[in-house]
Structure formats: C-alpha cells, structure tokens
Amino acid sequence: MPSKSFRIVVLSGDGIGPEVVAEAVKVLKVLFPEGSDVELKLEEHIFGGCAIEKLGEPLPKSTLDACLTADAILMGSIGGPKWGVDAKVRPEPGLLALRKALGVYANIRPASFASDSLLSLSPLKEHVTKGVDIIVVRELIGGVYFGARQELGASEAEKDLAWDNMAYSVPEVQRITRVAAKIAMAANPPLPIHSVDKANVLATSRLWRKVVTDTLRDEFPAIALDHIFVDNASMQIVANPRKLNGVVLTENLFGDILSDEASVIPGSLGLLPSASLAGAPPSDVSSATFKPTSGLYEPIHGSAPDIAGQGIANPIGTILSAALLLRYSLGLEKQAALIETAVRKVLDAKSAGGLELRTRDLGGEVRTTEMGDAIAGVVRQML
Ligand SMILES: NC(=O)C1=CN([C@@H]2O[C@H](COP(=O)(O)OP(=O)(O)OC[C@H]3O[C@@H](n4cnc5c(N)ncnc54)[C@H](O)[C@@H]3O)[C@@H](O)[C@H]2O)C=CC1
Ligand SMILES: CC(C)CC(=O)C(=O)O
Ligand SMILES: [Mg+2]
Numbered sequence: 001m002p003s004k005s006f007r008i009v010v011l012s013g014d015g016i017g018p019e020v021v022a023e024a025v026k027v028l029k030v031l032f033p034e035g036s037d038v039e040l041k042l043e044e045h046i047f048g049g050c051a052i053e054k055l056g057e058p059l060p061k062s063t064l065d066a067c068l069t070a071d072a073i074l075m076g077s078i079g080g081p082k083w084g085v086d087a088k089v090r091p092e093p094g095l096l097a098l099r100k101a102l103g104v105y106a107n108i109r110p111a112s113f114a115s116d117s118l119l120s121l122s123p124l125k126e127h128v129t130k131g132v133d134i135i136v137v138r139e140l141i142g143g144v145y146f147g148a149r150q151e152l153g154a155s156e157a158e159k160d161l162a163w164d165n166m167a168y169s170v171p172e173v174q175r176i177t178r179v180a181a182k183i184a185m186a187a188n189p190p191l192p193i194h195s196v197d198k199a200n201v202l203a204t205s206r207l208w209r210k211v212v213t214d215t216l217r218d219e220f221p222a223i224a225l226d227h228i229f230v231d232n233a234s235m236q237i238v239a240n241p242r243k244l245n246g247v248v249l250t251e252n253l254f255g256d257i258l259s260d261e262a263s264v265i266p267g268s269l270g271l272l273p274s275a276s277l278a279g280a281p282p283s284d285v286s287s288a289t290f291k292p293t294s295g296l297y298e299p300i301h302g303s304a305p306d307i308a309g310q311g312i313a314n315p316i317g318t319i320l321s322a323a324l325l326l327r328y329s330l331g332l333e334k335q336a337a338l339i340e341t342a343v344r345k346v347l348d349a350k351s352a353g354g355l356e357l358r359t360r361d362l363g364g365e366v367r368t369t370e371m372g373d374a375i376a377g378v379v380r381q382m383l
Contacts (some may be wrong), residue, residue: 002039006330009070011047011063014091015303016313016368017076020270023315023372024074024322027342030376031335031383038332043070047098048078048091048303058094064101067296072329073102074322075298080305100141102294104276105172106179107140107255108324109300111248111262111272112241115347121267121362124238129265132241135191136248136262137180138255140276142172143204145252168204168251173211175280180249181220182281182290191246192224196233196254208251230254237261259300268361269301270314273321275328295329297321307360311367314359316343319375342378346371 010025012018025042032040045063052058058078067073078091111134119126147165155161184191195212197205209227216225228236230250236243237258250258263269279293299317307313320343327336346357357374358364366374 003037004330005039005041006071007041007043007069008325009063009066009073010042010044011067011073011075012044013048013076013078013303014050014080015077015305015308016301017048017078017303019076019308019311019313019368020299020315020318021074021076023368023375024318026372027319027339027376027379028322030379031338038330038335047075048094049080049083051094052083052089052091057089058091059097064098067098067102068294072295072297072325074318074325075296076318077299077301077303079303080308096145099276099296100146102276102296103141103278104292104294104296105139105141106176106277106281106290106292107136107138107274108179108183108277109136109138109255109259109262109272109274110134111136111259112265115344117348117356118267118271118362121358123264123267124241128239128241131245132265133245134237134241134248134262134265135183135246136250136255136259137176137183138259139168139172139176139251140255141252142168143252166202166204166253168207170207170211173208174215177212177215177249178219179277179281179290180247181216181223184223184247185220190220190223192226193247193249194233194244195225195227196230196248196250196258197227198230198254199227200229204251212249230258234258234261238264241265263300268314268359269317270299270359270361271316271320272300273317273319273324274298274300275321275324277328290328291331292328295325297325297329311369312360313368314361315368315372316347316359316375319343319372338379338382339375342375342382345378346374349374 012021045066083090112132122129144166149164152162197208199205199209263272276296277292281290323336323339326332
C-alpha cells in the first residue's frame with residue numbers, strides 16, 4: 001500500500017500539448033513506478049480546441065469538476081488556427097475560465113532555468129545572459145484579461161468601438177505582492193523585487209505601485225524594492241537582464257508578455273515552466289514553500305501550431321512544470337529537485353559523438369521523445 005496517494009488531472013490540450021505532456025508523464029512514471037510509496041493517479045481530461053470539436057465547448061463541466069477536486073493539474077497548451085481569433089467558440093476563454101474557477105492568482109515563472117551550456121545558444125550575447133536569475137511573479141486572474149469587454153459590432157450605439165476594461169483592487173495587489181515577498185524572503189539575503197507597471201499612464205498601475213510599496217514597507221521591510229515602467233523593463237530584459245535579477249512582480253498582461261520575452265535569455269520558449277497557485281502564502285516568512293489550495297502547472301508557451309505533430313517540440317518546460325507540481329502541490333521537494341537536476345545533467349551532457357542533446361529550437365536534431373527518454377533515463381539512474 002502506498003503511504004501517499006495523489007490525484008493528478010492531466011490536460012494535454014492542443015497542438016504540441018499532447019507531445020510535451022507525454023514526456024512529462026514519462027518522467028513522473030519513472031519517478032513513481034507502480035508499487036512505490038507515493039502513488040500518482042493520473043487522469044486525462046479533454047480541454048481546449050479538442051473539447052470544442054468533441055463537445056462544443058473548451059472547458060466541459062466534467063473537466064472543470066475533475067480539476068476542482070484534483071490534488072494538482074498538469075497542462076500542456078491549448079489553441080490553434082482552427083479556432084482562430086474570429087471563431088465563435090475559442091479555447092483561450094476556457095483557459096481563463098479554468099484559472100478563475102481554481103482561483104490561481106499567483107503565476108510563478110522562473111525565467112532563467114538554464115545551464116551555462118546553453119549560454120551560446122541564446123540569441124543574446126553570452127556576456128549579457130551570463131548570471132541572469134529572474135523569477136517572474138505574475139498576477140493571473142485580474143486585470144484586462146478579466147475585465148468587461150465589448151467586441152466590435154456588439155453595440156448598436158457604439159458601432160465603431162471595441163473596448164477592454166482593466167481593473168485591479170487593493171486586495172488583489174496585496175495578495176500577489178505577498179507571494180512575491182515570500183519567494184524573495186526564501187533566499188538569503190532576500191532577493192530584490194522589481195515591480196513593473198505603467199504608472200506614468202494607467203490608474204491601475206498607480207494603485208499597483210502604491211499597494212506594492214505599502215505592503216512591502218509594512219510587512220517585508222528587509223526586501224529592496226524598485227519600480228520600473230514596463231516599456232523600460234522590456235528593453236532591460238534583453239539589453240541588461242542582470243539588472244532585473246531577483247523577483248519581477250507584475251500584473252497579468254505585462255507578465256504574459258515579459259515572461260515570453262525573458263525566455264530569450266535561456267534560449268527558447270520551450271524551456272520555461274510555470275506554476276499557477278491559489279491560497280494564502282504561509283505566514284512564516286522563513287518558509288520557502290507556498291502550499292497552495294489549488295495548483296495548475298503548464299509550460300509558458302502555447303500550442304505552437306507551426307511545429308505541432310512533427311515530434312520536434314522541446315518538452316523541457318513541461319517536464320520542469322511537473323517538477324514545480326511536485327514541489328508546490330504535493331510537497332515532494334526531493335523528487336522535484338531530482339527532475340531539475342536530471343534536466344540540467346542532460347543539457348550539460350555530451351553524447352558519444354561529442355554532440356550535445358538539443359531539440360530543434362536549440363539548434364539540434366533531438367526529437368521530443370528522445371529528450372524525454374534522456375531525462376527519464378537520468379532520473380532512473382539517480383533513484
Ligand atoms: N497556456 C496556453 O495554452 C497558451 C496558449 N496559447 C495559444 O497557442 C496558440 C499559438 O500561439 P503562438 O503565438 O504561436 O505562441 P506559441 O507559444 O505557441 O509559439 C511561439 C513560437 O515558439 C515556438 N515554441 C513554443 N513552444 C515550443 C516548444 N515547446 N518547443 C519548441 N518551440 C516552441 C513555436 O514553434 C513558435 O514559433 C494560440 O492559439 C495561442 O492563443 C498561447 C500561449 C499560452
Ligand atoms: C493563452 C492566454 C489565455 C494566456 C497566455 O498566453 C499565457 O498565460 O501565457
Ligand atoms: Mg503567454
């Protein structure tokens with residue numbers, strides 16, 4: 001009998017989603033084979049464009065119910081040209097609805113999981129990317145993605161007008177600031193927090209700046225805080241990213257954009273994982289972990305229709321997302337770290353022919369399944 005058993009909902013989704021999720025599942029099955037002390041019960045559920053095809057909606061009730069009662073959710077990606085921006089029913093609102101229903105307001109995106117062996121593969125120069133260590137903490141269920149909106153043609157009175165409403169409340173900004181602070185305080189000395197906004201223009205950003213400043217001053221005085229406008233931050237991320245070392249704390253839209261941009265530093269969007277968490281962070285500031293009441297884990301990339309079905313996607317972002325799932329939702333830090341070490345070892349290894357293991361996005365020829373096999377193999381050796 002296992003001493004611990006967890007229900008993990010798997011949402012492979014669309015495009016490269018099923019290809020990369022299969023590799024993360026492969027790694028999890030090596031870590032927790034049948035009969036081991038920890039049992040992972042993996043349940044696949046339909047989500048995204050494939051659910052629209054089959055059931056007419058991206059987030060069927062059975063999928064939502066499964067997610068709401070799971071110990072954690074591992075997701076691939078959703079979307080694709082078949083359900084493009086003009087389609088009547090699209091996958092992306094299903095993802096937003098899932099995040100909202102789970103209450104996962106804290107999106108943690110370690111933006112520089114890298115090994116020095118990748119430095120030469122970044123489009124940026126090595127002297128720019130060396131020593132970069134950025135964690136993006138993005139507010140995930142507020143702001144303009146969730147405000148009221150009006151589509152073009154939806155209003156008789158406003159025939160030529162479409163609009164999106166961006167709103168933030170004080171409690172929404174306080175809670176994400178506390179998550180960023182807990183992450184910053186887990187390091188010794190505490191990491192600095194760089195809060196990114198557009199307070200020179202937007203009312204929501206002025207609220208953001210005030211709440212971040214007040215919360216850190218009153219509750220976390222040991223943390224060094226600076227504020228940076230988003231246009232400047234987007235330039236610094238590629239020109240001088242070490243300037244943003246530490247925690248980059250920002251709202252939903254800016255965090256979406258800046259985290260994709262930050263993936264240029266390690267060299268590929270396919271490398272970066274994310275954790276989306278609900279619940280209050282621990283009150284003990286010395287605690288490194290945030291025990292969420294709900295956790296959704298997905299790579300930061302989308303369904304990559306341009307390479308879907310070719311077996312060449314990089315599965316590392318999804319495999320590292322599975323590691324974050326073990327760390328945050330299941331409290332299995334040792335196994336999480338083991339996956340991260342295995343990924344690093346594979347990236348640093350030379351094959352028999354002297355060639356490094358690299359998928360196409362990193363300039364190599366290694367296929368998705370081969371990368372998954374290599375990481376699973378190293379995990380097996382390390383057990
Ligand atoms: N969380 C999610 O499910 C997300 C879904 N999307 C959706 O994905 C669809 C495609 O969006 P795009 O703008 O093309 O963004 P994308 O992130 O899917 O792809 C951007 C570029 O990065 C490459 N790429 C992405 N992941 C990769 C991987 N693992 N390995 C190698 N290369 C990779 C793609 O080939 C493409 O050239 C859209 O429908 C979009 O709405 C976009 C972002 C997040
Ligand atoms: C597809 C969107 C709903 C979200 C997105 O791009 C992201 O969270 O990275
Ligand atoms: Mg995105």
